[in-house]
Amino acid sequence: MDLAQVSEARRLAALHPADAVEELNEMDVSEAGAMLASMDFRASVGVFEQAGLDHADKIIDAMPQDKASALLTEIAADRRVDVFRKLPKNAGARLLERLPAETRAEVEQLLSYPSDTAGGLMTTEFFRARPEWTVAQGLDAIRTGSAALETVYAIYIVDAQGVLVKAISLRDLVTADPLAPISSVGTTRKSFSVPVDAPRDEVARLISKYDLSAAPVLDASGKILGIVTVDDVIDAIIDTDTEDAQKLGGLEALGAPYMAMSFMAMIKKRAGWLCALFLSEMLTASAMQTYETELEKAVVLTLFIPLIMSSGGNSGSQATSLIIRALALGELRLRDWWRVALRELPSGLVLGSLLGVIGVIRIIIWQKAGIYDYGEHWFLIALTVGCALVGIVTFGSLTGSMLPFIMQRLGFDPASASAPFVATLVDVTGLVIYFSIAIRILGGTLL
Amino acid sequence: MDLAQVSEARRLAALHPADAVEELNEMDVSEAGAMLASMDFRASVGVFEQAGLDHADKIIDAMPQDKASALLTEIAADRRVDVFRKLPKNAGARLLERLPAETRAEVEQLLSYPSDTAGGLMTTEFFRARPEWTVAQGLDAIRTGSAALETVYAIYIVDAQGVLVKAISLRDLVTADPLAPISSVGTTRKSFSVPVDAPRDEVARLISKYDLSAAPVLDASGKILGIVTVDDVIDAIIDTDTEDAQKLGGLEALGAPYMAMSFMAMIKKRAGWLCALFLSEMLTASAMQTYETELEKAVVLTLFIPLIMSSGGNSGSQATSLIIRALALGELRLRDWWRVALRELPSGLVLGSLLGVIGVIRIIIWQKAGIYDYGEHWFLIALTVGCALVGIVTFGSLTGSMLPFIMQRLGFDPASASAPFVATLVDVTGLVIYFSIAIRILGGTLL
Numbered sequence: 001m002d003l004a005q006v007s008e009a010r011r012l013a014a015l016h017p018a019d020a021v022e023e024l025n026e027m028d029v030s031e032a033g034a035m036l037a038s039m040d041f042r043a044s045v046g047v048f049e050q051a052g053l054d055h056a057d058k059i060i061d062a063m064p065q066d067k068a069s070a071l072l073t074e075i076a077a078d079r080r081v082d083v084f085r086k087l088p089k090n091a092g093a094r095l096l097e098r099l100p101a102e103t104r105a106e107v108e109q110l111l112s113y114p115s116d117t118a119g120g121l122m123t124t125e126f127f128r129a130r131p132e133w134t135v136a137q138g139l140d141a142i143r144t145g146s147a148a149l150e151t152v153y154a155i156y157i158v159d160a161q162g163v164l165v166k167a168i169s170l171r172d173l174v175t176a177d178p179l180a181p182i183s184s185v186g187t188t189r190k191s192f193s194v195p196v197d198a199p200r201d202e203v204a205r206l207i208s209k210y211d212l213s214a215a216p217v218l219d220a221s222g223k224i225l226g227i228v229t230v231d232d233v234i235d236a237i238i239d240t241d242t243e244d245a246q247k248l249g250g251l252e253a254l255g256a257p258y259m260a261m262s263f264m265a266m267i268k269k270r271a272g273w274l275c276a277l278f279l280s281e282m283l284t285a286s287a288m289q290t291y292e293t294e295l296e297k298a299v300v301l302t303l304f305i306p307l308i309m310s311s312g313g314n315s316g317s318q319a320t321s322l323i324i325r326a327l328a329l330g331e332l333r334l335r336d337w338w339r340v341a342l343r344e345l346p347s348g349l350v351l352g353s354l355l356g357v358i359g360v361i362r363i364i365i366w367q368k369a370g371i372y373d374y375g376e377h378w379f380l381i382a383l384t385v386g387c388a389l390v391g392i393v394t395f396g397s398l399t400g401s402m403l404p405f406i407m408q409r410l411g412f413d414p415a416s417a418s419a420p421f422v423a424t425l426v427d428v429t430g431l432v433i434y435f436s437i438a439i440r441i442l443g444g445t446l447l
Numbered sequence: 448m449d450l451a452q453v454s455e456a457r458r459l460a461a462l463h464p465a466d467a468v469e470e471l472n473e474m475d476v477s478e479a480g481a482m483l484a485s486m487d488f489r490a491s492v493g494v495f496e497q498a499g500l501d502h503a504d505k506i507i508d509a510m511p512q513d514k515a516s517a518l519l520t521e522i523a524a525d526r527r528v529d530v531f532r533k534l535p536k537n538a539g540a541r542l543l544e545r546l547p548a549e550t551r552a553e554v555e556q557l558l559s560y561p562s563d564t565a566g567g568l569m570t571t572e573f574f575r576a577r578p579e580w581t582v583a584q585g586l587d588a589i590r591t592g593s594a595a596l597e598t599v600y601a602i603y604i605v606d607a608q609g610v611l612v613k614a615i616s617l618r619d620l621v622t623a624d625p626l627a628p629i630s631s632v633g634t635t636r637k638s639f640s641v642p643v644d645a646p647r648d649e650v651a652r653l654i655s656k657y658d659l660s661a662a663p664v665l666d667a668s669g670k671i672l673g674i675v676t677v678d679d680v681i682d683a684i685i686d687t688d689t690e691d692a693q694k695l696g697g698l699e700a701l702g703a704p705y706m707a708m709s710f711m712a713m714i715k716k717r718a719g720w721l722c723a724l725f726l727s728e729m730l731t732a733s734a735m736q737t738y739e740t741e742l743e744k745a746v747v748l749t750l751f752i753p754l755i756m757s758s759g760g761n762s763g764s765q766a767t768s769l770i771i772r773a774l775a776l777g778e779l780r781l782r783d784w785w786r787v788a789l790r791e792l793p794s795g796l797v798l799g800s801l802l803g804v805i806g807v808i809r810i811i812i813w814q815k816a817g818i819y820d821y822g823e824h825w826f827l828i829a830l831t832v833g834c835a836l837v838g839i840v841t842f843g844s845l846t847g848s849m850l851p852f853i854m855q856r857l858g859f860d861p862a863s864a865s866a867p868f869v870a871t872l873v874d875v876t877g878l879v880i881y882f883s884i885a886i887r888i889l890g891g892t893l894l
Contacts, residue, residue, distance in 0.1 A: 016636060018656045052656070143622050152618050153600055153660075170617060171599050175590050189463060208685070209465045209499070211678045213600075213660075230677060231658045237681065238655070241688040242772050248695055249768020249866060250761055258773040259786070266790075267797055270765050274840075277761050278802050282809060284753035289819055295746050302742060302749045306731035306756055306874055313760075314697055314724050314867040318717050321696020325689050326705040339706065343713075350714055355725050362729060372736055393721075419696060419866045420761040427753055 009035050013043035021050045025260075029055050033062035036071070045074045051235050054260050057086035060095070069098035076150055078123035078232065081110040118203050119196040121236065122217045122226030125149050128158045129182050131165050136178035142170070151229050154214035157183055162223040164216055167191035193218045196225055200236050205330060207233045244328060247413070248321055250277065250420030273418070280424045284309075287431045294435060298446045300374055301438055304359075304385050305431070311355055311389055312396035312430040313423030319344055319400030320422045327404055327414045337405040344401040345394065352393030356386035377446045384441045388434040395433065396426045456482050460490035468497045472707075476502050480509035483518070492521045498682050501707050504533035507542070516545035523597055525570035525679065528557040565650050566643040568683065569664045569673030572596050575605045576629050578612050583625035589617070598676050601661035604630055609670040611663055614638035640665045643672055647683050652777060654680045691775060694860070695768055697724065697867030720865070727871045731756075734878045741882060745893045747821055748885055751806075751832050752878070758802055758836055759843035759877040760870030766791055766847030767869045774851055774861045784852040791848040792841065799840030803833035824893045831888045835881040842880065843873045 012020045012035060024032040024047070036044045036059065048056065048071055060068045060083055072080055072095060084092050084107055096104055106124060113119025127149055129138045138155065146152045155173060157165040168186040176185045193216045194203050207215050207230055214229045243253035252269040254261055261269075288295065295302060323340060326332040332340065363382035366372045374381050400422045404414035439447055459467045459482060471479040471494070483491045483506065495503065495518055507515045507530055519527055519542060531539050531554055543551055553571060560566025574596055576585045585602065593599045602620060604612040615633040623632045640663045641650050654662050654677055661676045690700035699716040701708055708716075735742065742749060770787060773779040779787065810829035813819045821828050847869045851861035886894055 016657060018658075139621060146618075146622060152621070170621065171593075174586060174599070174617065174621065175593060208678075208681045210463060211465075230681075231655075234655045234677075234681060234684065237684060237688075238776065241684075241692075242776065245688075245692060245695060245768050245772045248692060249764045251765045251769070254769070257776075257778040258769055259778065259783070263790070263793070267794060270762075270794070271798060271801055274758075274761055274765065274798055274802065275805065278754070278758055278805060281754050281757045284757075285750045285809075288750040288753070292746070295749060299739070299743050299746060299749075302746075302752070303732050303735040305749070305752060306735070306878065307725070307728050309753055309756075310728045310731075310760075310867075310871060310874060311721075311725055313757075313870065314721055315717075317696045317865075317867050318698045318721065321692050322698070322701070322705055325692045329685070329689065329704075331704040331706065336706070343710070346710070347714060347717070351718060351721055354718055355721065358722065358725060362732075418764075420757075420764050423760065423870070424757060427757060431753065 005034065006038055009038040010040075012047070013040045017043075017046040017050050018052065020047045021053045024059075025052070025054045029058040030062045033059045037063050037067045041070070041074075044071060049075050049079050051079070051082075051231075054257065056083050057088075061087065061091050065095070065098065069095055073099055073103055076123050077106060077110065077125055077226075078121065078150075081107060081120075082115075084111060085115055113196060116200045117196065118194045118198040118200075118215075118217045118228055119225065121200060121203065121228045121232050122196075123150050123229070123232075124226040126214070126216075126224075126227040127152050127155050128224075129155055129168075131157050131159055131181075131183050133182045134178065135173055135176045135180050135182055135185060138173055138182045139178070142173075150231075151214055151227075154212070154216075154227060154229075156216055156224055156227070158224055164191065164193060164218060164222060164224040167193075167216055169213065191216070193224075194228070195220070201240060201328075203228050204233045204236050204240070208237070240328070244324065244415040247415040248324065248418050250274075250418040273420070277420050277424050281427060283428045284431055287428055287435075291431075291435045294438065294447050298438070298442065300381060300446075301384075301434075304388075305434070307359070308385065308388050308392055308434050309427050309430045310423075312392035312426040313419075314396070315348060315351055315393045316396035316400030316422035316426045317419035319347075319397045320403060320417050320419060323401050323404045324415050324417065327408065334405060334408055337402065340401050340405070341398065344397045348394030348397030349390065351397065352390035355393055356389040359389050360386040375446070377442065380442055380445060384434075384438045387441070388430075388437045391433045391437065392426070392430045395429060396422070399425055399429075452481065453485055456485040457487075459494070460487045464490075464493040464497050465499065467494045468500045471506075472499070472501045476505040477509045480506045484510050484514045488517070488521075491518060496522050496526050498526070498529075498678075501704065503530050504535075508534065508538050512542070512545065516542055520546055520550055523570050524553060524557065524572055524673075525568065525597075528554060528567075529562075531558060532562055560643060563647045564643065565641045565645040565647075565662075565664045565675055566672065568647060568650065568675045568679050569643075570597050570676070570679075571673045573661070573663075573671075573674040574599050574602050575671075576602055576615075578604050578606055578628075578630045580629045581625065582620055582623045582627050582629050582632060585620055585629045586625070589620075597678075598661055598674070601659070601663075601674060601676075603663055603671055603674070605671055611638065611640060611665060611669060611671040614640075614663055616660065638663070640671075641675070642667070648687060648775070650675050651680045651683050651687070655684070687775070691771065691862040694862040695771065695865050697721070697865040720867070724867050724871050728874060730875045731878055734875055734882075738878075738882045741885065741894050745885070745889065747828060747893075748831075748881075751835075752881070754806070755832065755835050755839055755881050756874050756877045759839035759873040760866075761843070762795065762798055762840045763843035763847030763869035763873045764866035766794075766844045767850060767866060770848050770851045771862050774855065781852060781855055784849065787848050787852070788845065791844045795841030795844030796837065798844065799837035802840055803836040806836050807833040822893070824889065827889055827892060831881075831885045834888065835877075835884045838880045838884065839873070839877045842876055843869070846872055846876075 142152050153170045155168050159165050172186040196217050214227045216224050217226045219225055246253045250273050360382045367378045403417040407417045408414040589599050600617045602615050606612050619633040643664050643666055661674045663671050664673045666672055693700045697720050807829045814825045854863055855861040
């Protein structure tokens, strides 16, 4: 280790851990590992506990085994499990053996919970108070023994069997009479809690709805297993919203920052949906082939195909993104689908008529001003375009709004009803609508 | 007021305020106002302070003036300003007059900050400690005087001029030696703070990056004006992500829950972008008109127009949603644009080639299996489609990834680079690319 590295490690150790993480994220993993290994140990623990550290698993893997296991022993339980979750199997097993027996058992226990549930998010280091304590005893216990805890703002009164009796806040404790029994502190309402298998979004919703600083995680018998803190929830909300935004854009959720992904991993995340959409969109070619005779007779009809199709896709994207977000925020539930349909149908008709009128006016102006000659049946063509727009925008709004409900009903994430997915669905139907209307209106004249 | 209403109000008052809010949101505003007015006053304050209450301004407007002004006087300063921000001008002025002079001055002061800045989010009720206090004096002051404060977890040591000396946490205070001077508590690092005009996203980023429970808001001279708490930030993150999701879907941010919006307001939010996109998309009709001769000679080319255009739109949507999110999370900055371009160019080429190969195979199969006859030059047509896909997908990825940067550079929200916007941009260019390649490859044979 050279002198420059030692002084660089000293500089990083003096920063706020979150700032040190930003600098480490710019280094490659072996460099970051060497830096953490030569840093003051307490500082390296602080840095490693930050959720923002990229490739924490690879950095651990790049560190000397003794340094790595010391670091893993010391960091918060929830962070430790995060790292083990991502470590390659054999590297993980090797490091796990080096941990103290108790820590190892805890890691194995936490690893058994899926990462997107309360059990996978929780930490096991929280402040337990005994029901027989006074307020002063509780405050004393915090004063002497809370250094390793992620939060002391939520305090859990736990009986001898490990069952949660009551959750109180440090605020309640500090403002209470020091001689009062600790279990008399705070509200008389039932304490909030989540079952260990509650999905991540549900935990986030509970904490943000009730402005909690943490939520206790219980097993089926009411025993407290750990807590999920508000920090974890902020991270969870941001992650979920990132995944939803990426799905809405029509790709698999990346699960890593854009620049931190390898080129091939990125291609894989994008190619799947892109190919699926492409294969579905091939139906448009088949639909067009069906109308081959009409196309040959009236090439003028093809001029408006992109315009009409994209309008359906756009109105569908709008509706989809509205509904996905409303479902994600819990503003709408599955049973509300018909209320949405009753709203989207008139919305689609109004928006479609608006575009239809603009479209007809556009054709009239071009024809009358001599910019382009749509032939002798130009007005019927304008009428066809107008009517098709009403039909397609209405159909787009309805499809776009119903698809997230259908996804959720089928057990998929509603966010999978991406804007491109809706556009593709609407495109094929849009062509059929357009040509059906054209045959009806132009039959006997142009067709 | 009838008996049923009184007992209903009593039932609501016994619920957690956040649950009472859910029920009030289902009522119409006059009913909700009557319910709040007949509820226990302390309970109604708790309910009204919840950020989730819809139409709080209309509910206040529907309440008797004396009840409304009593409620407004009592609730948290940040919530109070939220309500005044939305009240119609004269109703707001009428209610403002009924508030105590000090509260009124405070409302007027807070109203002067834009709602999406630190000043617009902050509350003025926070715990001030004096630099000369001991730890025990600080704890005593919290015990006796903190009932009206939104949080006591963040404690601000403020000198006689109102300048922030240091921010400490209740955790630090509780675990410190009671006889130590309060200003010796906590870290020696500089305390975090935000200027009063810092944008909402920046405040959210600071609090979530450093896991703060609140951030102090300072004026230019370092005086502390208020604090933004982590709860407000969760709400701000959710709001911002909702707006971004709606913009990505190609409409104006609603600013209200889907079902809470009036029909006409919803149409207005959607019609603007839809019409703008429609007008731009009209360029596709003009582009097609340019290639009229080619179209008439080779109707077979039209069959693939929807397929090719949508592929460009889809790859553009993917790139846009990735980059918008990465910019929002601060993973990418404006200066990173060329690094992104250097990544998207090869991504686009690989993805485009993939789709191109699938497209060519599709045409070969259809031709060889006799499903459709593309004419004697079928292989050249397949080649045209394949090459066009490579060009358009590459162009789509590049445009989609660069547009958010351009938006940000021009001072717009990058999230305005919606998926439909990108698709529209790519559509017009896509047609030009397709026909240019067709003329190059099919010139002399079909064209």
